[in-house]
Amino acid sequence: TQLLEQSPQFLSIQEGENLTVYCNSSSVFSSLQWYRQEPGEGPVLLVTVVTGGEVKKLKRLTFQFGDARKDSSLHITAAQPGDTGLYLCAGTAGTASKLTFGTGTRLQVTL
Protein backbone atom coordinates (compact mmCIF):
# COMPACT_ATOMS: atom_id res chain seq x y z
CA THR A 1 0.00 0.00 0.00
CA GLN A 2 1.36 3.38 -1.01
CA LEU A 3 1.45 6.00 1.73
CA LEU A 4 1.19 9.74 1.28
CA GLU A 5 2.37 11.87 4.17
CA GLN A 6 1.32 15.50 4.29
CA SER A 7 2.95 18.26 6.26
CA PRO A 8 2.18 20.25 8.18
CA GLN A 9 -0.86 18.59 9.69
CA PHE A 10 -2.27 21.89 10.90
CA LEU A 11 -1.57 25.44 9.80
CA SER A 12 -3.05 28.63 11.20
CA ILE A 13 -2.02 31.84 9.48
CA GLN A 14 -3.23 35.39 8.98
CA GLU A 15 -4.73 36.80 5.83
CA GLY A 16 -2.08 37.86 3.35
CA GLU A 17 0.57 35.35 4.38
CA ASN A 18 2.06 32.77 2.04
CA LEU A 19 2.20 29.06 2.80
CA THR A 20 3.31 25.74 1.38
CA VAL A 21 1.85 22.31 2.01
CA TYR A 22 3.86 19.20 1.21
CA CYS A 23 2.83 15.72 0.11
CA ASN A 24 5.53 13.04 0.21
CA SER A 25 5.80 9.35 -0.54
CA SER A 26 8.39 6.67 -1.15
CA SER A 27 6.30 5.40 -4.06
CA VAL A 28 6.09 6.67 -7.62
CA PHE A 29 2.68 7.92 -8.72
CA SER A 30 1.21 8.02 -12.21
CA SER A 31 -0.77 11.10 -11.29
CA LEU A 32 -1.37 13.24 -8.27
CA GLN A 33 -4.39 15.28 -7.35
CA TRP A 34 -5.12 17.96 -4.77
CA TYR A 35 -8.57 18.29 -3.20
CA ARG A 36 -10.03 20.82 -0.79
CA GLN A 37 -12.69 19.81 1.69
CA GLU A 38 -14.90 22.19 3.65
CA PRO A 39 -16.82 21.22 6.80
CA GLY A 40 -19.90 19.14 6.06
CA GLU A 41 -18.96 18.55 2.45
CA GLY A 42 -17.04 16.06 0.37
CA PRO A 43 -13.63 16.85 -1.14
CA VAL A 44 -13.59 18.92 -4.32
CA LEU A 45 -10.86 18.50 -6.92
CA LEU A 46 -8.51 21.46 -7.36
CA VAL A 47 -5.93 20.10 -9.80
CA THR A 48 -4.40 17.00 -11.36
CA VAL A 49 -0.71 16.72 -12.27
CA VAL A 50 0.68 13.83 -14.29
CA THR A 51 4.17 14.78 -15.51
CA GLY A 52 7.27 14.89 -13.32
CA GLY A 53 8.27 18.51 -12.70
CA GLU A 54 4.88 19.80 -13.82
CA VAL A 55 3.71 23.10 -12.37
CA LYS A 56 0.08 24.23 -12.49
CA LYS A 57 -1.41 27.48 -11.28
CA LEU A 58 -4.96 28.11 -10.16
CA LYS A 59 -5.27 31.81 -9.31
CA ARG A 60 -3.22 32.17 -6.08
CA LEU A 61 -2.55 28.45 -5.79
CA THR A 62 0.54 26.86 -7.35
CA PHE A 63 0.89 23.09 -7.55
CA GLN A 64 4.09 21.23 -8.36
CA PHE A 65 4.72 17.55 -9.04
CA GLY A 66 8.19 16.35 -8.09
CA ASP A 67 10.61 15.34 -10.83
CA ALA A 68 10.60 11.74 -9.61
CA ARG A 69 6.79 11.78 -9.21
CA LYS A 70 7.07 10.85 -5.53
CA ASP A 71 6.10 14.17 -4.02
CA SER A 72 4.08 17.30 -4.59
CA SER A 73 3.60 20.73 -3.08
CA LEU A 74 0.83 23.28 -2.90
CA HIS A 75 1.79 26.92 -2.46
CA ILE A 76 -0.78 29.58 -1.63
CA THR A 77 0.12 33.22 -2.12
CA ALA A 78 -1.57 35.91 -0.05
CA ALA A 79 -3.94 33.53 1.74
CA GLN A 80 -7.54 34.60 2.26
CA PRO A 81 -10.17 33.37 4.76
CA GLY A 82 -11.90 31.59 1.86
CA ASP A 83 -8.86 29.33 1.57
CA THR A 84 -9.70 27.77 4.95
CA GLY A 85 -10.29 24.04 4.73
CA LEU A 86 -8.76 20.60 4.68
CA TYR A 87 -6.32 20.04 1.81
CA LEU A 88 -5.82 16.48 0.65
CA CYS A 89 -3.36 15.12 -1.86
CA ALA A 90 -4.21 11.85 -3.61
CA GLY A 91 -2.12 9.71 -5.90
CA THR A 92 -2.66 6.93 -8.40
CA ALA A 93 -0.02 4.25 -8.90
CA GLY A 94 -0.25 0.95 -10.68
CA THR A 95 -3.93 0.00 -10.93
CA ALA A 96 -5.73 3.00 -12.33
CA SER A 97 -8.73 2.66 -10.05
CA LYS A 98 -6.73 2.84 -6.84
CA LEU A 99 -6.52 6.37 -5.48
CA THR A 100 -4.54 6.77 -2.26
CA PHE A 101 -5.22 9.84 -0.16
CA GLY A 102 -2.77 11.71 2.01
CA THR A 103 -3.25 12.37 5.70
CA GLY A 104 -4.50 15.92 5.10
CA THR A 105 -3.48 19.46 6.06
CA ARG A 106 -6.00 21.57 7.91
CA LEU A 107 -5.57 25.24 7.04
CA GLN A 108 -7.15 28.12 8.91
CA VAL A 109 -6.78 31.65 7.61
CA THR A 110 -7.85 34.44 9.95
CA LEU A 111 -8.40 38.14 9.36
Next chain:
Amino acid sequence: EAQVTQNPRYLITVTGKKLTVTCSQNMNHEYMSWYRQDPGLGLRQIYYSMNVEVTDKGDVPEGYKVSRKEKRNFPLILESPSPNQTSLYFCASSPTGTYGEKLFFGSGTQLSVL
Protein backbone atom coordinates in the same frame (compact mmCIF):
# COMPACT_ATOMS: atom_id res chain seq x y z
CA GLU B 1 -27.70 19.22 -11.29
CA ALA B 2 -24.91 16.65 -11.55
CA GLN B 3 -24.36 15.15 -8.13
CA VAL B 4 -23.65 12.20 -5.89
CA THR B 5 -26.35 11.76 -3.26
CA GLN B 6 -25.80 9.90 -0.01
CA ASN B 7 -28.38 9.06 2.62
CA PRO B 8 -28.65 9.48 5.46
CA ARG B 9 -26.38 12.41 6.40
CA TYR B 10 -26.28 11.34 10.04
CA LEU B 11 -26.88 7.93 11.57
CA ILE B 12 -26.63 6.71 15.14
CA THR B 13 -27.03 2.99 15.69
CA VAL B 14 -26.12 0.22 18.11
CA THR B 15 -23.63 -2.59 17.78
CA GLY B 16 -24.87 -5.46 15.64
CA LYS B 17 -27.84 -3.74 14.01
CA LYS B 18 -27.56 -4.07 10.25
CA LEU B 19 -27.62 -0.83 8.29
CA THR B 20 -27.34 0.40 4.72
CA VAL B 21 -26.02 3.73 3.50
CA THR B 22 -27.30 4.56 0.04
CA CYS B 23 -25.38 6.27 -2.73
CA SER B 24 -26.74 7.40 -6.07
CA GLN B 25 -25.19 9.37 -8.93
CA ASN B 26 -26.95 10.99 -11.89
CA MET B 27 -23.93 11.44 -14.16
CA ASN B 28 -23.95 8.00 -15.83
CA HIS B 29 -20.55 7.26 -14.29
CA GLU B 30 -19.11 3.77 -14.58
CA TYR B 31 -16.83 4.02 -11.54
CA MET B 32 -18.04 4.33 -7.95
CA SER B 33 -16.24 4.00 -4.65
CA TRP B 34 -16.70 4.21 -0.89
CA TYR B 35 -14.26 5.86 1.52
CA ARG B 36 -14.13 6.37 5.24
CA GLN B 37 -12.49 9.41 6.77
CA ASP B 38 -10.93 9.36 10.22
CA PRO B 39 -8.89 12.13 11.90
CA GLY B 40 -5.22 11.98 10.97
CA LEU B 41 -5.75 9.12 8.51
CA GLY B 42 -7.15 10.90 5.47
CA LEU B 43 -9.61 8.99 3.31
CA ARG B 44 -9.26 5.24 3.06
CA GLN B 45 -10.94 3.25 0.33
CA ILE B 46 -13.40 0.57 1.44
CA TYR B 47 -14.69 -0.86 -1.85
CA TYR B 48 -14.85 0.27 -5.44
CA SER B 49 -16.75 -0.71 -8.57
CA MET B 50 -15.46 -0.30 -12.11
CA ASN B 51 -18.90 -0.99 -13.59
CA VAL B 52 -22.16 -2.82 -12.95
CA GLU B 53 -21.68 -6.20 -11.29
CA VAL B 54 -17.91 -5.64 -10.86
CA THR B 55 -16.72 -4.70 -7.38
CA ASP B 56 -13.40 -5.07 -5.60
CA LYS B 57 -11.90 -4.50 -2.19
CA GLY B 58 -10.10 -1.34 -1.25
CA ASP B 59 -7.73 -0.88 1.69
CA VAL B 60 -10.19 -1.42 4.55
CA PRO B 61 -13.01 -3.75 3.39
CA GLU B 62 -13.44 -5.77 6.60
CA GLY B 63 -16.94 -5.49 8.03
CA TYR B 64 -18.46 -3.96 4.90
CA LYS B 65 -20.37 -5.21 1.87
CA VAL B 66 -21.38 -3.48 -1.33
CA SER B 67 -23.49 -4.27 -4.37
CA ARG B 68 -23.70 -2.71 -7.82
CA LYS B 69 -26.83 -3.96 -9.52
CA GLU B 70 -27.52 -0.71 -11.34
CA LYS B 71 -25.07 1.82 -12.72
CA ARG B 72 -26.40 4.71 -10.66
CA ASN B 73 -26.55 3.04 -7.21
CA PHE B 74 -23.81 1.71 -4.96
CA PRO B 75 -25.06 1.01 -1.43
CA LEU B 76 -22.72 0.32 1.48
CA ILE B 77 -23.91 -2.39 3.86
CA LEU B 78 -22.75 -2.97 7.42
CA GLU B 79 -24.10 -6.39 8.39
CA SER B 80 -23.05 -6.17 12.05
CA PRO B 81 -21.71 -2.70 12.86
CA SER B 82 -19.12 -2.28 15.58
CA PRO B 83 -17.89 0.87 17.38
CA ASN B 84 -14.66 0.91 15.34
CA GLN B 85 -16.81 1.60 12.27
CA THR B 86 -17.81 4.96 13.71
CA SER B 87 -16.57 7.31 11.02
CA LEU B 88 -17.43 9.78 8.27
CA TYR B 89 -18.24 7.94 5.05
CA PHE B 90 -18.05 9.28 1.52
CA CYS B 91 -19.31 7.88 -1.75
CA ALA B 92 -17.61 9.03 -4.94
CA SER B 93 -17.93 8.48 -8.66
CA SER B 94 -16.03 9.23 -11.86
CA PRO B 95 -16.70 8.58 -15.56
CA THR B 96 -14.44 5.56 -16.05
CA GLY B 97 -12.04 5.24 -13.09
CA THR B 98 -9.04 6.06 -15.27
CA TYR B 99 -6.07 7.55 -13.41
CA GLY B 100 -6.11 11.30 -13.15
CA GLU B 101 -9.88 11.48 -13.56
CA LYS B 102 -11.90 13.83 -11.37
CA LEU B 103 -13.72 12.14 -8.52
CA PHE B 104 -17.12 13.55 -7.58
CA PHE B 105 -17.94 13.13 -3.90
CA GLY B 106 -21.18 13.02 -1.99
CA SER B 107 -21.69 15.20 1.10
CA GLY B 108 -20.89 12.41 3.51
CA THR B 109 -22.61 10.23 6.10
CA GLN B 110 -21.56 10.60 9.73
CA LEU B 111 -22.05 7.22 11.38
CA SER B 112 -21.89 6.58 15.12
CA VAL B 113 -22.03 3.00 16.38
CA LEU B 114 -22.72 2.76 20.13
